[in-house]
Amino acid sequence: MNAVRMDWSREEISGIFHSPVMDLLHRAHTVYRENFQAGEVQVSSLLSIKTGGCPEDCAYCTQSAHYDTGTPGQSLLSVAEVMRKAAEAKALGATRFCMGAAWRQVRDGDEFDQVLRMVREVSGMGMETCCTLGMLTEEQARRLKSAGLYAYNHNIDTSEAFYGKIISTRTYQDRIRTIEVVRKAGITVCTGVILGMGETDEDRVAFLHQLAMLDPHAESVTVNCLIPAQGTPLQDRPPISPILLVRVIATARILMPHSMVRLSAGRQGLSPESHLLCFYAGANSIFAGERLLTAPNREVSADGAMFEEFDLKVMAGDLARAHPGGAGSPAGRG
C-alpha cells in the first residue's frame, strides 16, 4: 500500500489525469480496494436551513441576491423543523446530516446560537453533523466543535486562476483560510469542486493539486457537477461528459487515497451506468434525498433501485461504527 502524499507535483497530477482512461480506472480502483471495503457507499443528506438573499455573487448559485433566480427565500428554520428533517433522513439510511445556510460568513448572535442548538440536537440523534455556513472565525469554529459538529464543508469550487471568473466578492485565499480555521478547531474538513463551469483541463489539474496539497487531506472530497440554474450567469452551460467526471473522481481517489470521495450535486443527469463508473473509480459517498439545498436531487427510489442492482451497501458512518446499533440502518432504498 502506498503512503499518503501531500507533495504531488502539478506535472505528476497532469500525467495521472490525462492517462488512458482504462489505465486511470484500473489504478484508481486498485487504490480504492486497498483502502475501503468495495461496494460500500456512505449516504449523506443535505438541508438548506436558511435560503436565499446571500450577498456573495457566486455565478452558479440560485441563492445569490445578485441574480433573479426565482428561488423563494426562507429565514432560518426552527430547531424542531431541522430535527424532523434529520429524523426523516436517518430513517432513509443517511448517517451524515449536512445543514447549509446562504450566508457569506457566520455572525455571532441569536441565529448562530440557534445553529449551535441544531448541531447539538442532530449530533444527539447519533448522526454525523456537517455544516456549511460560509466563512468562520476561530472562535466560531471552536463553538461549533464544542456543540458536537463533526464536519464543516467549504468548497474551493475551482482553480485559483479561474476563481475570479466565478466569484468576485471573496478571494480563493479567503476560502483556504476558512478551511485552515476548521482544521485547527479539530473539525473534519469537507471540501471540493464544481465541474462544468467553463474551466479547462489545466484548471482541473490545478484544483486537484490544491486539494492534494492540503495537509492532512480533507476527510471528505466533494465532486459536484454544475446544476445550471435559470437567472444565474452560468444558466446556459452545457453538461460535462460523464467520462470527464470519472477522470476527476479517479484522479482524486489516487491522490487522496484515504478521503471519502463524494459524488454530490448534479447526479440527476447521470445514468446508472455513469454512476457505476464513478463508484468503480472510487467515489464512495453520495447525497441522497429529494432535495439538495434548493435543487431537486435524484429520486430516492431510483437510488434504491441502483443500490439493489449494483449490490451496494450503505456504509455505517464513523459515529455508528463507534456506537453500533446507533445510526446507519441499511435502508437508503426507496
Ligand code: SAM
Ligand atoms: N454559503 C455557503 C458557502 O458558499 O460556503 C454554504 C452554502 S453553498 C450553497 C454550498 C456549496 O454548494 C457551494 O460552495 C457550491 O460548491 C455548491 N453549489 C451551490 N450551487 C451549486 C450549483 N448550482 N451546482 C453545483 N454546486 C453548487
Ligand code: SF4
Ligand atoms: Fe452565497 Fe454560498 Fe450561494 Fe455563494 S454559494 S451565493 S456564498 S449561498
